[in-house]
Amino acid sequence: MPSLVRWHKELGPEVLSIITVFSYTAAAPDKAKSFIRKNKVTFPLLADGNGNQTRHGVLTYPSAFFLDSQGKVLWQGILPRDRSDPGSNRQWLDDLLRRAGVEPPPPPIHWLEFDKGLDESQWTWGNRLLFVEAEGCTQSQRIHKLLSEDEEIKKLVDGFIRVKIDGRSQLEIAKKYGAAWPGDLVIIDPDDKVLFRYWDDFKDVAALKRALRVHTDD
Numbered sequence: 001m002p003s004l005v006r007w008h009k010e011l012g013p014e015v016l017s018i019i020t021v022f023s024y025t026a027a028a029p030d031k032a033k034s035f036i037r038k039n040k041v042t043f044p045l046l047a048d049g050n051g052n053q054t055r056h057g058v059l060t061y062p063s064a065f066f067l068d069s070q071g072k073v074l075w076q077g078i079l080p081r082d083r084s085d086p087g088s089n090r091q092w093l094d095d096l097l098r099r100a101g102v103e104p105p106p107p108p109i110h111w112l113e114f115d116k117g118l119d120e121s122q123w124t125w126g127n128r129l130l131f132v133e134a135e136g137c138t139q140s141q142r143i144h145k146l147l148s149e150d151e152e153i154k155k156l157v158d159g160f161i162r163v164k165i166d167g168r169s170q171l172e173i174a175k176k177y178g179a180a181w182p183g184d185l186v187i188i189d190p191d192d193k194v195l196f197r198y199w200d201d202f203k204d205v206a207a208l209k210r211a212l213r214v215h216t217d218d
Helices: 002-011 029-039 051-056 090-099 114-124 138-149 151-159 171-176 205-215
Strands: 020-022 045-047 064-067 073-077 128-133 161-166 184-188 194-197
Touching: 020 029, 029 045, 073 090, 114 128, 114 161, 128 138, 128 171, 138 151, 138 184, 151 205, 184 205, 194 205
Parallel strands: 020 045, 128 161
Antiparallel strands: 064 073, 128 184, 184 194
């Protein structure tokens, strides 16, 4: 279920429509409501009793079906496990979307909280890419646009532990690394040493790419 919720948010219903069918009957709505709250489900949920089981020949739960726009079943089975990895299974889903004649949008960059990113850096000995952002900040919006639209940068940042902080509420962290507030990118090694600040070469995208290539863990 975490994968389905994430995909629905990332792709939107115009690319991927999701319907969850419960074997619970409409006479037991509390179970469905509890499931929705627990998993933060944002797509339609139907209570169909045993109707779907009979209709599609479902033998085990949970079962999933992937249909194209014409209703043809392209795949059925048990969804791959999410494994708590934000990027997990997207390639599998993208391949199915292409089989259905839909070109999927690129997966978004996923960011960790500062403490989680620090732990992972110290455990894996990987470099962190710290993004200092603030809602409504023009420079933060420029960084978002750069990271989401430049194909080379999108690939390069995969070699980093990606961490995002709020420049307003976590200003002490921005100061610790000498980052600009807000809208800065900083590359930090596992020893907490700053290797590169984007603000030092503001708007020099070529310098950012060079730094990403030099310090990537790939």
